[in-house]
Amino acid sequence: YANGTTSSKNSLSIQTPTLSGVYSIISGTISGLATNDSLFVRVQSDDYQWSNWNGGSSIPSTPLISTSVTQLSFQPKAIGDSLKQNVTITNPQSNDVIITTITNATTNFSVNSSGSVTLTPGGSINLTVTFKPTYFGNYSDVVVLTVDGEQVKINLSGSSPNPTITTSSTQIAFGDVIRNTSKQQAIKISNSSVNTLSIDSIYTKTSIFVPNFKTKTISSLDSIFITFTPTSISAFTDTLYLRNNSSTPLIKI
Secondary structure, three states: OEOOEOOOOOOOEEOOOEEOOOOEEEOOEEEOOOOOOOEEEEEEOOOOOEEEEOOOOOOOOOOOOEEOOOEEEOOOOOOOOOEEEEEEEEOOOOOOEEEEEEEOOOOOEEEOOOOOEEEOOOOEEEEEEEEOOOOOEEEEEEEEEEEOOEEEEEEEEEEEOOOOOEEOOOOOOOOOOOOOOOEEEEEEEEOOOOOOEEEEEEEOOOOOEEEOOOOEEEOOEEEEEEEEOOOOOOOOOOOOEEEEOOOOOEEEO
């Protein structure tokens, strides 16, 4: 008996199905089946031999395979670096289980196995998932293990955050300086990201204030020195510009 029809020449009678819980039948389908619940259909042929059929309507209490985690979250990594984590796959069945395919969608996550794997009863394997970011941002993917036509999924997530830029001050006051002499002050630049901060351009609009670097890379903390050399008796102002690869690409001091 399949899909509500019989291919036999003999007549077929189906007695009222019995349900192991409180459910409803909608348009010939069963709704509300939970773990350990079963639908039993008693089938009678002309020779009065009876059988019980669950036809896959039972939701098994034991999964085809079990995974040590259902989600892997990777710590933030710098672009070009990589991080590995393991997942243990176990066969809780009393018979062999074949994992036919192991796949994922993106190239920033990779799994050390993709082909067919057979697990004996109680047996297990370790899958190694590698995360390697190639751009700033958040990453997600899913490892899909196909077992007996069913899919078991492990969600993946990771990130490679933008560099950050924080300055020790938003302005620098040099005070009074004798004409044609110089005074130097420093400003500290910090970066809290795992990615390196690249200051691609450091400049002012005049030659009265001169930074000691034109470019700079900062892993965590560094300083930029600015030299003030007045050429006349006057008050001087300027702006220090820092063009960088953080989410705030232009800083003005």
